Amino acid sequence: MGALNITPDLDVIVIGAGPSGLSAATKLARMGMQNILVVERELEAGGIPRHCGHPPFGMREFYRVHSGPRYANKLVRRAMDAGVNIMTGTSVIAIHPNGSLTASDDSGAFQLEAKRILLTTGVRETPRSARFISGMRPGSVMTTGALQSTVYLKNQRPFKNPVIVGTELVAFSALLTCRYAGIRPVAMIEDQHRITARKGSGVLPRLLGIPLRHNTTIKKIIGEHQVSGVELCSGNSDKDGSEQIACDGVIFTGQFVPEASLCRSGHLDIDALTAGPLVDQSGRCSDPAYFATGNLLRPVETAGWCWQEGKQVAAAIFNDLKQGEINRTSRRIIIDQNSTAQIKYVMPGCLSVEPGNTLATHSTTLQIRLNTAVKGTLELKQGSRKIASQAISSLPERRILMPIEIPTELDTSDQLSLSFKPA
Amino acid sequence: MTSPQSSHQLQTLPDSTQDIVVIGAGVVGCAVARECALRGLKVTVLEKAVDFLDGASKANSAILHTGFDAPPGSLEQRCIASGYQQYLSYAETVGLPIMRTGASVIARSEEQISQLDGMQDKARENSVSDVQILSRQTLNAKIPHLAADSLAALHVPGEFVIDPWTTPYAYLSQVLQSGGTLMRDCELTGGTLNGGIWQLETSCGTMTCRLAINCAGLYGDQVSQHLTGKSRYQIKPRKGQFVVLDKAATKQVKTILLPIPNERTKGVVVCPTIFGNVLVGPTAEEQQSRSNTKTDRTTLESLKAQLKKIVPDLADTPVTAVYAGLRPATDHSDFQISCHSDQHFIDVGGIRSTGLSAALGIAAYVADQIEGRGHWPKPTKEIVPPAPTFPALAESAERDWKKPGNGGIICHCEQVTRREIIDALHGPLAATSLAGLKRRTRVTMGRCQGFYCHAELCELTKGKLTPAMSSSIP
Numbered sequence: 001m002g003a004l005n006i007t008p009d010l011d012v013i014v015i016g017a018g019p020s021g022l023s024a025a026t027k028l029a030r031m032g033m034q035n036i037l038v039v040e041r042e043l044e045a046g047g048i049p050r051h052c053g054h055p056p057f058g059m060r061e062f063y064r065v066h067s068g069p070r071y072a073n074k075l076v077r078r079a080m081d082a083g084v085n086i087m088t089g090t091s092v093i094a095i096h097p098n099g100s101l102t103a104s105d106d107s108g109a110f111q112l113e114a115k116r117i118l119l120t121t122g123v124r125e126t127p128r129s130a131r132f133i134s135g136m137r138p139g140s141v142m143t144t145g146a147l148q149s150t151v152y153l154k155n156q157r158p159f160k161n162p163v164i165v166g167t168e169l170v171a172f173s174a175l176l177t178c179r180y181a182g183i184r185p186v187a188m189i190e191d192q193h194r195i196t197a198r199k200g201s202g203v204l205p206r207l208l209g210i211p212l213r214h215n216t217t218i219k220k221i222i223g224e225h226q227v228s229g230v231e232l233c234s235g236n237s238d239k240d241g242s243e244q245i246a247c248d249g250v251i252f253t254g255q256f257v258p259e260a261s262l263c264r265s266g267h268l269d270i271d272a273l274t275a276g277p278l279v280d281q282s283g284r285c286s287d288p289a290y291f292a293t294g295n296l297l298r299p300v301e302t303a304g305w306c307w308q309e310g311k312q313v314a315a316a317i318f319n320d321l322k323q324g325e326i327n328r329t330s331r332r333i334i335i336d337q338n339s340t341a342q343i344k345y346v347m348p349g350c351l352s353v354e355p356g357n358t359l360a361t362h363s364t365t366l367q368i369r370l371n372t373a374v375k376g377t378l379e380l381k382q383g384s385r386k387i388a389s390q391a392i393s394s395l396p397e398r399r400i401l402m403p404i405e406i407p408t409e410l411d412t413s414d415q416l417s418l419s420f421k422p423a
Numbered sequence: 424m425t426s427p428q429s430s431h432q433l434q435t436l437p438d439s440t441q442d443i444v445v446i447g448a449g450v451v452g453c454a455v456a457r458e459c460a461l462r463g464l465k466v467t468v469l470e471k472a473v474d475f476l477d478g479a480s481k482a483n484s485a486i487l488h489t490g491f492d493a494p495p496g497s498l499e500q501r502c503i504a505s506g507y508q509q510y511l512s513y514a515e516t517v518g519l520p521i522m523r524t525g526a527s528v529i530a531r532s533e534e535q536i537s538q539l540d541g542m543q544d545k546a547r548e549n550s551v552s553d554v555q556i557l558s559r560q561t562l563n564a565k566i567p568h569l570a571a572d573s574l575a576a577l578h579v580p581g582e583f584v585i586d587p588w589t590t591p592y593a594y595l596s597q598v599l600q601s602g603g604t605l606m607r608d609c610e611l612t613g614g615t616l617n618g619g620i621w622q623l624e625t626s627c628g629t630m631t632c633r634l635a636i637n638c639a640g641l642y643g644d645q646v647s648q649h650l651t652g653k654s655r656y657q658i659k660p661r662k663g664q665f666v667v668l669d670k671a672a673t674k675q676v677k678t679i680l681l682p683i684p685n686e687r688t689k690g691v692v693v694c695p696t697i698f699g700n701v702l703v704g705p706t707a708e709e710q711q712s713r714s715n716t717k718t719d720r721t722t723l724e725s726l727k728a729q730l731k732k733i734v735p736d737l738a739d740t741p742v743t744a745v746y747a748g749l750r751p752a753t754d755h756s757d758f759q760i761s762c763h764s765d766q767h768f769i770d771v772g773g774i775r776s777t778g779l780s781a782a783l784g785i786a787a788y789v790a791d792q793i794e795g796r797g798h799w800p801k802p803t804k805e806i807v808p809p810a811p812t813f814p815a816l817a818e819s820a821e822r823d824w825k826k827p828g829n830g831g832i833i834c835h836c837e838q839v840t841r842r843e844i845i846d847a848l849h850g851p852l853a854a855t856s857l858a859g860l861k862r863r864t865r866v867t868m869g870r871c872q873g874f875y876c877h878a879e880l881c882e883l884t885k886g887k888l889t890p891a892m893s894s895s896i897p
Contacts, residue, residue, distance in 0.1 A: 041832065041835050042875075043831070051878075091831075091838070093824070104832055106827070106828065106830055106831045107828075108825050108829065109824060124874045124875070127871065127874065129742065129743070129744045129872055130872075132720045132724060132742075134718060134719040134720050135719075137716075137746065139892060142873060142874075143871075143873075145875070146873050146874050146877035149878035149879075150877055150881050150893055154879075154881055155895060156881045156882070156896065157894060157896050158881070158893040182896060182897060224714065225890055259871075261669070264670075265670050265671050
């Protein structure tokens with residue numbers, strides 16, 4: 001910390017140097033803010049794409065296809081060229097009210113403060129423990145993230161013949177990582193009757209000769225110090241469909257959760273549906289000194305999407321600082337109790353209006369995800385007043401966008417409610 | 424399963440006849456060895472696993488019990504009471520962490536309320552006299568967030584939370600500094616007593632000693648059988664599964680929440696840990712296996728369901744980790760500690776769930792037994808106890824990330840620094856397995872379970888752990 005000469009008057013601290021954090025910092029600097037600091041806990045900036053050693057990254061940002069590390073590198077260079085300070089190897093331990101934080105690096109603990117703090121700490125996959133998978137707890141059971149950093153950053157492999165659990169997009173990324181490292185998975189399993197990622201991805205395991213098994217769940221991990229196999233359970237079979245297969249590792253892929261521990265352990269409100277911090281349409285948290293963007297807001301979007309969100313939140317922060325103190329009314333958006341089976345989450349979790357703010361935008365786009373495949377209409381209401389509606393036909397886990405006009409007045413005390421009506 | 428570079432391979436069995444061999448390096452074995460070493464005896468500890476604390480001691484609820492609910496007059500109660508007092512002064516002297524949380528035994532029905540008086544009487548009989556019955560109102564004022572059916576409680580101010588891993592580490596460090604030996608990956612296979620000297624056969628070779636102390640925990644009856652031809656008790660392993668909640672749960676749980684126990688178990692506890700998490704567990708499942716610490720989904724889900732009934736606000740708290748431990752229960756209800764002068768053998772068996780609290784009490788009891796018998800080894804010199812060394816892992820401690828030169832944080836969830844990991848992989852008590860490294864540093868034990876630090880750890884631990892975390896890509 002001593003080596004870096006940071007001005008004490010920081011405008012914005014960005015926590016996390018992944019695509020959304022770097023994009024926000026770059027944009028803020030380009031808009032003319034002088035004192036932008038990005039704090040990154042890894043020794044290198046760039047975030048998750050750094051250890052995805054395969055394409056496609058960067059279409060949205062650079063109009064051509066890059067591998068993850070090359071893409072990450074370009075984002076970092078762009079931020080530095082714009083005048084952003086990036087402090088790597090620095091872990092934020094805690095955030096405090098009104099924009100100050102405790103961090104730690106090789107020199108020990110220290111405090112930082114800024115006018116605004118932007119949280120872009122991203123997502124991580126749900127590990128085995130939180131999934132309550134039965135069995136012993138040997139090593140060589142890990143998430144895609146752990147596998148990829150081990151393979152691409154350290155040139156090491158933890159196993160040779162693992163089972164891959166899940167079929168979100170990241171599972172296919174795990175497949176490519178295995179291929180790179182000479183790891184040959186014995187099976188890829190999915191508990192639903194179709195893969196979660198878009199259909200085309202399903203071709204990949206077939207090309208690589210790896211059995212893709214639908215309607216199959218992992219029941220148990222076998223092996224005391226090292227994995228010797230897994231017990232699988234096939235949902236289709238009427239008889240007791242459990243079966244043991246030999247393997248030396250397990251990769252739990254996907255089931256992303258926002259890395260929101262700083263918010264959760266700190267003072268910020270959490271959105272129970274997204275498990276990220278509760279934000280309004282500008283990305284503002286329950287403490288207005290804090291903003292959040294990127295995958296921290298909800299599981300899970302592509303790097304390019306997060307990069308785009310970073311730019312938007314930068315504009316919001318810029319306006320916020322320019323505008324100064326302002327009256328603000330915020331209302332929660334909740335899921336109608338009859339629609340919780342269909343709607344998984346809506347982000348942002350609240351809307352704000354700022355009557356005196358000439359810079360405020362009056363339209364926004366709700367990001368919605370579903371639990372099941374449905375056809376019908378989404379409707380946003382406040383009390384009996386209808387604010388927006390939209391016809392949808394979608395599979396679960398697909399991005400649904402619902403553009404809305406924000407009412408200029410949110411003066412009734414009612415929260416907003418999002419409901420789904422089947423066709 | 425050995426790796427040539429592992430540091431524990433450098434250990435060799437002592438040539439000279441030892442005064443004492445302690446079989447088993449769990450918390451009880453470590454405490455007994457420490458007591459003997461501090462009384463001037465030459466001690467070797469044998470551990471069959473690649474690292475110490477690998478059996479019953481690796482998983483527990485980390486509560487320092489007062490013994491308020493132990494059977495009055497039992498050896499267990501006596502050892503807990505003495506262990507508790509000794510621990511408080513030991514921890515204070517050497518700087519081991521204690522969270523002075525207190526505990527509340529919560530009554531959730533009229534019938535349970537009627538049991539509180541009896542528990543209070545029992546506590547007083549056990550000389551735990553500061554217990555107090557709390558009315559519903561006082562309870563709710565004292566402990567917010569409890570479920571609505573929490574009707575009354577017995578408050579036990581002296582029940583504390585301690586560090587289950589650095590505590591025995593500190594004990595062992597004193598054994599080594601006093602000239603004692605720790606042999607890991609060294610299994611006792613048999614022994615013969617000749618002219619008052621034991622010749623012990625181990626997987627690392629033969630050694631001799633004057634007195635063998637069996638602290639083999641889950642394998643206690645087998646060791647008795649090996650050395651004396653019979654065992655006075657039979658180990659009946661009892662599994663306990665636990666769920667560890669995200670650190671944010673400590674906002675709601677600042678004290679130990681106990682249910683009214685039944686005759687078989689103390690029941691499911693909700694309590695903070697010294698590491699800043701919240702624990703829910705254990706279950707009590709009897710089983711044959713002495714090594715099976717499997718968790719299962721149904722049980723873990725039932726623990727979460729019970730949590731919801733105890734502290735409803737925590738129902739949606741993310742789960743950080745799950746684990747299971749085994750208690751070396753026996754066919755008896757009390758500790759099974761017995762001295763056999765003619766056989767030069769002390770049996771310390773059946774130390775079930777209260778081993779961590781009772782360890783120093785057991786150690787003193789055993790050492791007194793040794794001194795009481797004239798023909799057994801007598802300490803030759805007055806010893807000034809060496810200062811123990813141990814990692815500072817408690818949330819309240821001056822953690823390494825706060826200090827200069829820490830090398831940066833590697834495990835972000837538990838804030839473990841590069842220096843802490845490197846330190847834990849070196850020295851006479853170096854970690855030799857990933858599990859051992861976790862116990863010394865907390866690395867990968869947080870909410871991401873290695874998502875971020877696994878790669879770095881593969882590199883840092885290369886050639887040090889059994890089994891290895893990874894191999895090079897050809």
